[in-house]
Amino acid sequence: MSVIETRELRKTYGRIQALKGVSLRVEKGQIYGLLGQNGAGKTTLIKILLGITQLTDGDARLLDAPAGNTAVRARVGYLPEDHQFPGYHSAYSLMDFYGQLYGVSRGDRRQKIPATLELVGIAGRMHSKIKTYSKGMKQRLGIAQALLHDPDVIFLDEPTDGVDPVGRKEIRALMATLKDRGHTIFLNSHLLGEVELICDRVAILQRGELVREGTIAELTAQKGVFELGLAPSQAFPEHEAKALGYPVRALNPTATLWEVGLTDGQTIDPLVRMLVEKGLSLRHLVEKKVTLEDVFMSVVEGAEPGTDRRERKATAVGGSDR
Amino acid sequence: MTQFLAILRDSFREAVDGFVIYAMLGLSALTILIVGSMSFTPVAPQEAMGKIASRFSIIVPERGRSRSVSFGTSGEFKASDVTTAGSGYKLRLTVTGHAEKKSTDDGKTVPDLTNGDSFRSAVAQWIGKSGQSMSIDPSGKASKKGGGGKNVEVSMPTQPTAEEQRAVTTAQMEEFLVNQFAMQGGMTATVKRITDGVAEPTYAFDVTTAGGSGVRGWPHKVEIFFGAVNISDEAPLGMVLWGIEDQIINGMGAGVALLISIIMTAFFVPNMIRKGSVDLLISKPIGRTPLLVYKYIGGLTFIFLVSTVTVGGIWLAIALRSGFWDPTFLVLIPVLTFTFAILYSISVMVGVLTRSPIVAMLATMGSMFFFWIAGFAKRWADSKRNDNEVGSTPEWLFMVIDTINTIMPRYKDLDTITSKLIADGTLTPAETRMVGLASLEYPSGIETFGVSLAFIAVMLAIACWKFKRRDS
Structure with a gap:
């Protein structure tokens, strides 16, 4: 059973199409990353799932219930982007307030609030007014309030926004722990390196359309290109390799590393056999990969920097993170 | 129920955050102290x-x-x-x-x-x-x-x-x-x-x-500031108490309290539904309608708190200093809260529609003024008709006044009810006539509260409808 499922999900704001038939599935226990430029529709997708925004067309289900179901929201934690906590609360009183809205018992609240705040590293200031907190502390509090009631699914919209590098590492570790405990995490982030490190699956939204989806390995694999190196002082037989039909090129001036391409239907095996037969010692052979950032940039290449600009014409494309 | 109490507590916390509430409570304490400094010595x-x-x-x-x-x-x-x-x-x-x-x-x-x-x-x-x-x-x-x-x-x-x-x-x-x-x-x-x-x-x-x-x-010698200033040597006790309770507190004090409360609470709903705040709340397992209604009720805690402290304190000070333990004055607490409930429903509705605390504030104050005028106009029209002095006044004017009175909350009637109750609790029957309150009938309670409640319901229904339909 999928924890999150959307089918042909569409959302329009007036003339602007924020989502244009997005279909995706998130399974239990996954960390699912959603990438996209500003205005690609990432936040809109989360808001529809939580009932904060109403869908225009298609279907969206969360925990096997229609999106926006009030009761289901008791099993969901949410950290919105650009959240603003009421300044008159302290972290403790805010968590207590939200805990009551979630139906957490008084005893549990007393026990869990300090523990959760400790988990995100702000327990020492839990009785100070939120208006005295730094941005990073507010972000940590946002994560804490999303975890307080031990939800099945956690939506985190830019969770490391405003958090320092050490804090980011801690948050990544926290997400890994939550995953180990069986929680499903849906993550919106601009930080591609971060997503690459922790997500099981990733989807890329571009102007309201899902343009790529898969595991990190699937998305970053570059099929048909190998990196190859021989033992020191051995020369790579460039001409024999080309004779076998492999496009090759040296990757460095000293020609110790070579890039070998595969043409249609070819495998690397004939080249490896030839090298062995010639008595050469293979020391390095990996299928070359690209980073998630490379993938993302190739997807959005050519797009305007940011697509959240409102378009005036009736034929507007692209979405808006709202 | 837990959610309701949680939002009530949250609203209370919001109300007591900031200096205005403390300034108001300070003003209340000062008023209580001044009343407490009065002495009533029977002649x-x-x-x-x-x-x-x-x-x-x-x-x-x-x-x-x-x-x-x-x-x-x-x-x-x-x-x-x-x-x-x-x-x-x-x-x-x-x-x-x-x-x-x-x-x-x-x-x-x-x-x-x-x-x-x-x-x-x-x-x-x-x-x-x-x-x-x-x-x-x-x-x-x-x-x-x-x-x-x-x-x-x-x-x-x-x-x-x-x-x-x-x-x-x-x-x-x-x-x-x-x-x-x-x-x-x-x-x-x-x-x-x-x-x-x-x-x-x-x-x-x-x-x-x-x-x-x-x-x-009974004539009393009345002094203030712990005997420093003599107010009267032989004022009837009830008349003095009526002056404090009706003229000062129900008249000026209530007006000031309502105005400050309108200003303070005009921020509550726009703050709640502003970008970044509303998502945090409506992602919780609570419907939007209960959320807004609970928030509305929570806003009433502001005026309830202020009026309870002020009216209760003054009542206690009067009772302790004069020995006159008449509870009628305490009716001002629920009446003032109810009056504010009418005004706050407008504030909530406008706040949801515009998300602007300033617009909500101005609209509420404008409505308050309008209701006041409408109440006077209704009395004027009734008096004209009772005295057969309609004369050249156009009939449509009476129709407009009557229609407005029928559908609008009875703001002025609530004031009349309070004034009459306070007078009945403090003045002698002759004094009630002498201050002109005997000529005023008690407005129909069912009509006054019924129409006002219906008005509140309509305002909140519009606000909830808009809030439910809105994509945040």
Whole structure:
């Protein structure tokens, strides 16, 4: 059973199409990353799932219930982007307030609030007014309030926004722990390196359309290109390799590393056999990969920097993170 | 229920955040302190009874049931031999009347007891119907009978005939005086006429009163600032308390409290639904309608808190300092909260529609002013119709006023109800007439609260409908 499922999900704001038939599935226990430029529709997708925004067309289900179901929201934690906590609360009183809205018992609240705040590293200031907190502390509090009631699914919209590098590492570790405990995490982030490190699956939204989806390995694999190196002082037989039909090129001036391409239907095996037969010692052979950032940039290449600009014409494309 | 209490607590926390609430509570504390600095010293019984008796020339016709008062010349009332008796006093009340005059053949007028005297005339006027009344508005201007607002209705004295005066019995005289003690002094009394050695037009009565010096009509020496400033040497207790409770607190104080509350709470809903805040709340397992309704009720805690502290504190200070434990004044707490509930529903509705606290604030203040004007207009229209003075006033104007009154909350009526209740709790019946409150009817409670509640429901329904449909 999928924890999150959307089918042909569409959302329009007036003339602007924020989502244009997005279909995706998130399974239990996954960390699912959603990438996209500003205005690609990432936040809109989360808001529809939580009932904060109403869908225009298609279907969206969360925990096997229609999106926006009030009761289901008791099993969901949410950290919105650009959240603003009421300044008159302290972290403790805010968590207590939200805990009551979630139906957490008084005893549990007393026990869990300090523990959760400790988990995100702000327990020492839990009785100070939120208006005295730094941005990073507010972000940590946002994560804490999303975890307080031990939800099945956690939506985190830019969770490391405003958090320092050490804090980011801690948050990544926290997400890994939550995953180990069986929680499903849906993550919106601009930080591609971060997503690459922790997500099981990733989807890329571009102007309201899902343009790529898969595991990190699937998305970053570059099929048909190998990196190859021989033992020191051995020369790579460039001409024999080309004779076998492999496009090759040296990757460095000293020609110790070579890039070998595969043409249609070819495998690397004939080249490896030839090298062995010639008595050469293979020391390095990996299928070359690209980073998630490379993938993302190739997807959005050519797009305007940011697509959240409102378009005036009736034929507007692209979405808006709202 | 847990969610409701949570939002109530959250609203309370929001209300007490910031200096304005503390400034208001400070102002309340100061008012309570000032009232607490007042002292109410009863005038000595002998003198007090004399003062009360001196008011007996003010007559309320129809055996005290008329809404108008009549200023007669009933004679000189004098209290003597005042002694303590149980919880009250015993005294001798002497009325020195003046014989009616008759014209002689030579054109002169001479006293003639056979035509009656001023006391018998007063009793006969008290028994009889009111004469033609005129209305005196709060500025002192006289008009014909009726009129809206807090007008004093004064009945023109009708001169009873000699037969009517002769028909006045001793029992009726005693009944008149019992009624006068209740009307002017706010005390119960038993009265027995003494005839031995007393010749008309002088009358003597043995009177026994109940209630002591704490009754509302008892003259008191009133000082403020712990005796530093003397306000009055002989003001009736109830009149002073009415002045504090109705004129100062219900009049000025309530107005100020409402205005500040409107300003403070205008931020509550726009703050809640602003970008970044609303997502945090509506992602929780609570529907939008309950969320907004709970938030609305939570906003009422602001005025409830302020009015409870202020009204409760003043009531306690008055009671402790004067010994007058009348709970009617406390009705101001729910009435003020309800009045604010009407105004706050507008604030919430406009806040949801515009997300702007400034617009919500201005719209609410504008509505408050409009309701006030509409209340006055309704009274004016009713008075015109009652007095058959419609004249050239166009009919459509009355229709508009009536329609507005039918559908709009009865803001002015709530004020009337509070004023009447406070007056009934503090003033003597005669004083109620003298301050013009007797001429005002109690507005229908069901209508006043029913229409106002319906208005609140409509405002909240619009707000909820918009809030539910809105993508945040």
